[in-house]
Amino acid sequence: MRGALAGAVLLAALGGAWAPAMADEDAIQLRDGSWRDLVAARCAICHSLDYLPSNAPVLDRAGWQKVIQKMRERFGAPITDEESQEILDYLTASYASKP
């Protein structure tokens, strides 16, 4: 919840500068699964959620772990240690190429 709200506030704060690029982006539906709303909230702060399905064929659990780490350490994504595990579990279950 907290995360979804933070994301929504950030999106709203940005105003119209990028509005044309994100029209209809919210039509992207993530697969069902535990922690889906958390994943959507955190990832969509900076980018559309189509990055998840487009990279799914390429990434297994270890690959997604690297991605989450990169998002946190290189791109400053506001994700806690606990949330990282939850996000990783969701991505592994719903968007990973290999077991």
Next chain:
Amino acid sequence: MPSRRDLLLATAGGVLLGSTARSLLAADAAPVAEELGQLPGKKLLIRRSWRPPNYETPLADLVPAYTSNDAFFVRYHLSVIPEIDTDTWRLKIGGAGAQKPLMLTLRDLRHDFKRVTLVAVNQCSGNRRGLFKPRVPGVQWGNGAMGNAEWTGVRLRDVLNRAGVAGDAVEVVFNGADAPVLPSTPDFLKSLPIERALDENTLIAFEMNGHALPHWNGAPARLVVPGWTGTYWVKHLTEIRVETAPFDGFWMAGAYRVPIGLFPGAAFKTQETAQNTPITEILVNSLITSHVSGARLKTGSKVEVAGKAWDGGAGIAAVEVSTDGRQNWRPSTLGRDLGRFAWREFRYRLDTQKPGALVVAVRARSLGGATQPEKLTFNPAGYHDNIVQTVALEIA
């Protein structure tokens, strides 16, 4: 609205698609679904991501000699992309290695410096990443994260010289107006070695194919670095800094790198580490634009296979075609030379007398002596896929 016209195409091999859809598929079809989408001022392009916007040029739009502005690919890393008011826009030139920092308006750029026009391919470093085997993460581009355009602007060196370049300057750093959502995300800044910044062909461009730069391609002014991959072609320029020390920002030190010693091309010494070095020049490459795999030709019909070949600025010496499993290669006919940084059209008349499968392979050779390789040189970021391309046709 455009989004309602979106199409979803599955690139299943061998399936006969409608002519429009088929023409949109890359010659070696990308292993991912191709969804079409439209940005304001652009035609329908292949959407690789909504936000930041990443849109690829369909194959059909790579057929003309110049890629039209409304079809030219769009590539961003950061999601905040302001519309810039050209009247209030300013370009700041400074840095530790600039002796007389200055501020320019668009009018200053247009009137106070010699105007230069050149034709050059702009190719994303990650073009064809979606075709990589084994696959690697990142935007899953097919063949269309590239285009060829006529760029008009002024020489970066003329602007830098007005600002007075210090003798100990080593790099020039570029920033654009696009920005990250979060302050904790590194802004997209790139640097060039001082010698490439001062090269006569490096431009600050404000026109593309005779028109003002489209918003999505960097209005009102962008860097044009002919022969170097698109990552250096910073859009929506706002600041240029001449620096006396190597720039250590994330997009130089932590991205757009290739293992050291793996690829040919200009060195970027001040950015090298023991492990890796920035990607620099475009490698010799070609693309068949006339046909995609699965196309059927009528027996005895007059058919030419055609496409484009380009490299990092040596120019194209020859494009050869093989129709016998890469045993024998024959020269194609080259089109008009638009300049050494432009792509070069090639065409080759196919023998369609014998019904059956016809596998066409194409390879380009540069005037620098480089030839497209048969095997992919793997690298973790999925750059420099310039392997010989084939299309499998059927004569019936």
